[in-house]
Amino acid sequence: MKKKYLVLTFIFLLLLCSIALLNKKVTTGYGVDYKVSRMNLPLYLKVLNFYDRHFNYKWLVKQITGHLDTREDKILRLFHWTYETIKPQPESLPVMDSHVWDVYVRRYGVSDNFHDLFSTLCNYIGTDAFFTMLYSKDTDGRITLSFVKTKRGWAMFDPFNGIYFRNDTGGLATIEEINEQDWHIVKLGQTDISKANYKRYFENLPNIEEISLSYSRAKYQSPINRLKLQLYSWFSGEKPLLE
Numbered sequence: 001m002k003k004k005y006l007v008l009t010f011i012f013l014l015l016l017c018s019i020a021l022l023n024k025k026v027t028t029g030y031g032v033d034y035k036v037s038r039m040n041l042p043l044y045l046k047v048l049n050f051y052d053r054h055f056n057y058k059w060l061v062k063q064i065t066g067h068l069d070t071r072e073d074k075i076l077r078l079f080h081w082t083y084e085t086i087k088p089q090p091e092s093l094p095v096m097d098s099h100v101w102d103v104y105v106r107r108y109g110v111s112d113n114f115h116d117l118f119s120t121l122c123n124y125i126g127t128d129a130f131f132t133m134l135y136s137k138d139t140d141g142r143i144t145l146s147f148v149k150t151k152r153g154w155a156m157f158d159p160f161n162g163i164y165f166r167n168d169t170g171g172l173a174t175i176e177e178i179n180e181q182d183w184h185i186v187k188l189g190q191t192d193i194s195k196a197n198y199k200r201y202f203e204n205l206p207n208i209e210e211i212s213l214s215y216s217r218a219k220y221q222s223p224i225n226r227l228k229l230q231l232y233s234w235f236s237g238e239k240p241l242l243e
Contacts, residue, residue, distance in 0.1 A: 022047075031097030053101040054223060060104065061124040072172060074125045075148055075155075076164075082118040083162040083188050089113075100221060114160040115146045120221050122148050134201040143201055147208060150174070154208050158198075162188035165198075178202050 022044035029038050064081050065074040087108045089095060095110055096102065100120045103113045115131035122129035128149040135142050146157045153174030157164045165173040165183045173183040179202075185195050 029098075031095075033094050034097070036097070050226070051223070053099060054221065056101060057120065057124045057221060061121055064121070065125060071125065071127055072150055075122060075127065075150065075172075078118060078121045078125070079157050079159055079164060080188065082114060082121070082159040086114055086117065086159075088160075111144050111160040115144055118157065118159040119146045119148070122146075123221065132206070134206070135204060136200045137204045138200065141200070143198070145201075153177075161191060161193055163191070163193060163198075175205060175208055179205070 022042065024043045025040050026043050026046050027038040027040055028046060028049075029036055031037070061078075065077050068074050068077055085107065086103060089108055089110045093108070096106065097112075100116050103109045103117045109117075112131070119129040119131050129146060131144055131146040133142050133144050143158075144160070146159060147154050148157060149155075150172055152171065153176055155165070155172040155174055156178070163185050165178065166186055167173040167177045167182045168184075177183055185193075185198065187193070
């Protein structure tokens with residue numbers, strides 16, 4: 001009887017601790033017209049929102065690519081879908097920077113929003129993807145491109161302008177092939193953008209492996225990877241475990 005009482009007491013205390021923990025005040029960030037703010041909310045709501053987005057990503061990817069078999073076909077389908085579905089930022093509306101899923105809900109965004117959504121969806125088909133900014137050696141110009149890992153290597157995409165790159169045999173051009181000048185652009189829509197617009201940036205490509213390891217917001221939209229990131233940030237002293 002005493003043992004049963006101790007077990008019930010332990011369960012009751014555990015329940016109280018869980019309720020207290022889940023109601024702990026944490027924050028979430030969002031940006032409006034490039035001004036970042038933070039909003040308070042209980043931990044349980046932040047967790048529920050995170051899992052809601054996670055399962056929505058899984059559902060959306062299945063809707064878009066469920067009928068396809070190969071990884072490359074799925075990547076290209078996601079690329080086409082992003083370009084066709086998300087519209088450029090209207091001048092009359094505020095520039096929003098919040099969760100990646102919100103880009104799909106709004107259906108419009110700036111260049112980074114296109115890359116954010118495309119690279120996130122690529123991660124949900126099981127392939128590494130991220131986006132970063134490239135700079136030219138000779139000018140102050142810069143462009144943003146998405147990098148997606150295929151069986152043959154890293155390929156680059158520009159979902160905002162609807163442009164990607166193939167090699168001379170028709171396959172997706174890898175970084176190595178681009179460095180060897182074995183590439184041309186493929187356009188999904190009418191645009192004046194030419195190969196020359198990208199060539200000057202391709203002469204100054206960074207170390208892709210280092211970038212992909214150091215930054216991949218798209219990768220951390222899934223629960224396991226987010227938990228790893230939170231634990232790493234906590235152990236390294238970068239930020240609290242529950243922020």
